[in-house]
Amino acid sequence: MKETDLSKRIKELRVRLGLSQDELATTSQLNLRTVQRVENGETEPRGDTLKRLSNALNVTPNDLIEWTEQEDRGFLTFLNLSALAFLAFPLLGIIVPLALYMLKKDKIKNIDYTGKRILNFQISWCLLIFLSYILFIGSVIFHFNIHIPQVSFAGFGLLELIMISVPLILYLINTLLVLINAFRSYKGIQVVYKPAIPFLR
Structure with a gap:
Protein backbone atom coordinates (compact mmCIF):
# COMPACT_ATOMS: atom_id res chain seq x y z
CA MET A 1 0.00 0.00 0.00
CA ASP A 72 -2.80 18.55 0.80
CA ARG A 73 -3.10 22.21 -0.16
CA GLY A 74 -1.52 21.07 -3.40
CA PHE A 75 -4.48 18.79 -4.05
CA LEU A 76 -6.96 21.59 -3.29
CA THR A 77 -5.08 23.81 -5.74
CA PHE A 78 -5.23 21.04 -8.33
CA LEU A 79 -8.94 20.55 -7.60
CA ASN A 80 -9.56 24.22 -8.43
CA LEU A 81 -7.46 24.08 -11.59
CA SER A 82 -9.27 20.94 -12.75
CA ALA A 83 -12.34 23.12 -13.34
CA LEU A 84 -10.46 24.66 -16.29
CA ALA A 85 -11.55 21.54 -18.16
CA PHE A 86 -14.61 23.64 -19.05
CA LEU A 87 -12.41 25.26 -21.71
CA ALA A 88 -12.51 21.98 -23.66
CA PHE A 89 -16.23 21.44 -23.06
CA PRO A 90 -18.50 23.17 -20.48
CA LEU A 91 -19.68 19.97 -18.74
CA LEU A 92 -16.08 18.85 -18.13
CA GLY A 93 -15.82 21.78 -15.70
CA ILE A 94 -18.25 19.81 -13.52
CA ILE A 95 -17.26 16.22 -14.28
CA VAL A 96 -13.49 16.51 -13.66
CA PRO A 97 -13.71 18.37 -10.30
CA LEU A 98 -16.54 16.04 -9.21
CA ALA A 99 -14.40 12.95 -9.90
CA LEU A 100 -11.45 14.41 -7.94
CA TYR A 101 -13.75 15.53 -5.11
CA MET A 102 -15.29 12.07 -4.76
CA LEU A 103 -11.84 10.49 -4.84
CA LYS A 104 -10.61 12.43 -1.78
CA LYS A 105 -13.88 13.27 -0.04
CA ASP A 106 -13.60 13.16 3.78
CA LYS A 107 -9.83 12.63 3.55
CA ILE A 108 -8.56 16.18 3.16
CA LYS A 109 -9.24 19.23 5.27
CA ASN A 110 -11.49 21.80 3.55
CA ILE A 111 -12.12 19.56 0.52
CA ASP A 112 -15.84 19.40 1.29
CA TYR A 113 -16.15 23.20 1.42
CA THR A 114 -13.90 23.77 -1.61
CA GLY A 115 -15.38 20.98 -3.72
CA LYS A 116 -18.98 22.05 -3.16
CA ARG A 117 -18.19 25.71 -3.94
CA ILE A 118 -16.46 24.73 -7.19
CA LEU A 119 -19.29 22.40 -8.24
CA ASN A 120 -22.04 24.91 -7.36
CA PHE A 121 -20.33 27.59 -9.41
CA GLN A 122 -19.59 25.33 -12.38
CA ILE A 123 -23.16 23.97 -12.48
CA SER A 124 -24.53 27.54 -12.31
CA TRP A 125 -22.06 28.65 -14.99
CA CYS A 126 -23.00 25.74 -17.28
CA LEU A 127 -26.68 26.58 -17.01
CA LEU A 128 -25.92 30.20 -17.88
CA ILE A 129 -23.63 29.38 -20.80
CA PHE A 130 -26.13 26.91 -22.28
CA LEU A 131 -28.90 29.48 -21.86
CA SER A 132 -26.80 32.05 -23.74
CA TYR A 133 -26.21 29.51 -26.54
CA ILE A 134 -29.93 28.74 -26.75
CA LEU A 135 -30.78 32.44 -26.97
CA PHE A 136 -28.11 32.95 -29.63
CA ILE A 137 -29.27 29.97 -31.72
CA GLY A 138 -32.91 30.94 -31.18
CA SER A 139 -32.28 34.49 -32.37
CA VAL A 140 -30.58 33.19 -35.51
CA ILE A 141 -33.19 30.50 -36.34
CA PHE A 142 -36.36 32.30 -35.32
CA HIS A 143 -35.21 35.90 -35.91
CA PHE A 144 -36.59 37.15 -32.62
CA ASN A 145 -38.18 40.55 -33.07
CA ILE A 146 -36.09 42.47 -30.57
CA HIS A 147 -36.10 46.23 -31.05
CA ILE A 148 -32.48 47.26 -30.65
CA PRO A 149 -31.00 50.43 -32.14
CA GLN A 150 -29.32 49.73 -35.47
CA VAL A 151 -25.67 49.95 -34.49
CA SER A 152 -23.06 47.91 -36.35
CA PHE A 153 -19.40 47.11 -35.82
CA ALA A 154 -17.23 45.09 -38.21
CA GLY A 155 -20.35 43.96 -40.05
CA PHE A 156 -22.16 42.77 -36.91
CA GLY A 157 -25.36 44.30 -35.59
CA LEU A 158 -25.74 45.19 -31.90
CA LEU A 159 -27.75 42.03 -31.16
CA GLU A 160 -25.11 39.81 -32.75
CA LEU A 161 -22.35 41.60 -30.84
CA ILE A 162 -24.18 41.05 -27.55
CA MET A 163 -24.80 37.38 -28.35
CA ILE A 164 -21.12 36.84 -29.20
CA SER A 165 -19.79 38.88 -26.27
CA VAL A 166 -21.84 37.23 -23.50
CA PRO A 167 -20.28 33.72 -23.84
CA LEU A 168 -16.79 35.22 -24.17
CA ILE A 169 -17.30 37.28 -20.99
CA LEU A 170 -18.66 34.22 -19.15
CA TYR A 171 -15.61 32.16 -20.19
CA LEU A 172 -13.27 34.94 -19.06
CA ILE A 173 -15.00 35.29 -15.66
CA ASN A 174 -14.87 31.53 -15.08
CA THR A 175 -11.18 31.33 -16.00
CA LEU A 176 -10.25 34.24 -13.73
CA LEU A 177 -12.25 32.85 -10.78
CA VAL A 178 -10.64 29.42 -11.13
CA LEU A 179 -7.12 30.89 -11.23
CA ILE A 180 -7.77 33.27 -8.30
CA ASN A 181 -9.24 30.49 -6.17
CA ALA A 182 -6.45 28.06 -7.06
CA PHE A 183 -4.04 30.66 -5.68
CA ARG A 184 -6.22 31.14 -2.58
CA SER A 185 -6.22 27.36 -1.95
CA TYR A 186 -2.45 27.26 -2.38
CA LYS A 187 -2.16 29.97 0.30
CA GLY A 188 -4.61 28.17 2.62
CA ILE A 189 -7.38 30.78 2.16
CA GLN A 190 -11.02 29.78 1.68
CA VAL A 191 -12.26 29.88 -1.91
CA VAL A 192 -14.94 32.31 -3.06
CA TYR A 193 -17.03 31.24 -6.06
CA LYS A 194 -19.84 33.76 -6.52
CA PRO A 195 -22.46 34.14 -7.81
CA ALA A 196 -23.61 30.55 -7.67
CA ILE A 197 -26.79 28.61 -6.97
CA PRO A 198 -26.24 26.45 -3.85
CA PHE A 199 -27.14 23.06 -5.36
CA LEU A 200 -24.78 21.35 -2.89
CA ARG A 201 -24.79 22.53 0.72
Missing part, protein backbone atom coordinates in the same frame (compact mmCIF):
# COMPACT_ATOMS: atom_id res chain seq x y z
CA LYS A 2 1.16 3.51 -0.77
CA GLU A 3 2.83 5.35 2.09
CA THR A 4 0.64 8.20 3.33
CA ASP A 5 1.68 11.69 4.42
CA LEU A 6 0.74 10.78 7.99
CA SER A 7 2.91 7.64 7.97
CA LYS A 8 5.82 9.65 6.53
CA ARG A 9 5.40 12.28 9.25
CA ILE A 10 5.43 9.65 12.02
CA LYS A 11 8.55 8.05 10.59
CA GLU A 12 10.23 11.45 10.19
CA LEU A 13 9.51 12.39 13.82
CA ARG A 14 10.73 9.00 15.08
CA VAL A 15 14.01 9.33 13.18
CA ARG A 16 14.43 12.93 14.38
CA LEU A 17 14.11 11.75 17.98
CA GLY A 18 16.64 8.98 17.32
CA LEU A 19 14.19 6.19 18.10
CA SER A 20 14.06 2.79 16.47
CA GLN A 21 10.71 1.27 15.58
CA ASP A 22 11.09 -1.07 18.53
CA GLU A 23 11.75 1.83 20.90
CA LEU A 24 8.76 3.75 19.56
CA ALA A 25 6.61 0.65 20.05
CA THR A 26 7.82 0.32 23.66
CA THR A 27 7.37 4.04 24.46
CA SER A 28 3.90 4.17 22.91
CA GLN A 29 2.94 0.80 24.42
CA LEU A 30 2.00 -0.52 20.98
CA ASN A 31 2.88 -3.72 19.22
CA LEU A 32 6.01 -3.47 17.01
CA ARG A 33 4.00 -4.83 14.07
CA THR A 34 1.47 -2.01 14.54
CA VAL A 35 4.22 0.63 14.35
CA GLN A 36 5.66 -1.03 11.24
CA ARG A 37 2.27 -1.16 9.54
CA VAL A 38 1.61 2.51 10.36
CA GLU A 39 4.98 3.64 8.99
CA ASN A 40 4.54 1.53 5.85
CA GLY A 41 1.15 3.12 5.21
CA GLU A 42 -0.62 -0.24 5.59
CA THR A 43 -2.92 1.18 8.25
CA GLU A 44 -3.91 4.66 9.36
CA PRO A 45 -3.61 5.32 13.10
CA ARG A 46 -6.84 6.45 14.70
CA GLY A 47 -8.19 7.01 18.19
CA ASP A 48 -6.06 5.49 20.92
CA THR A 49 -3.28 4.41 18.55
CA LEU A 50 -2.89 7.96 17.23
CA LYS A 51 -2.90 9.34 20.76
CA ARG A 52 -0.22 6.88 21.96
CA LEU A 53 2.03 7.60 18.98
CA SER A 54 1.59 11.36 19.44
CA ASN A 55 2.55 11.15 23.12
CA ALA A 56 5.61 9.04 22.32
CA LEU A 57 6.70 11.54 19.64
CA ASN A 58 6.07 14.58 21.89
CA VAL A 59 3.37 16.09 19.66
CA THR A 60 -0.41 16.28 19.82
CA PRO A 61 -2.69 14.23 17.55
CA ASN A 62 -3.85 17.50 15.97
CA ASP A 63 -0.25 18.42 15.16
CA LEU A 64 0.11 15.21 13.15
CA ILE A 65 -3.22 15.65 11.39
CA GLU A 66 -2.73 19.37 10.71
CA TRP A 67 0.66 18.66 9.16
CA THR A 68 -0.92 16.14 6.82
CA GLU A 69 -3.73 18.50 5.86
CA GLN A 70 -1.33 21.33 5.04
CA GLU A 71 0.48 19.00 2.66
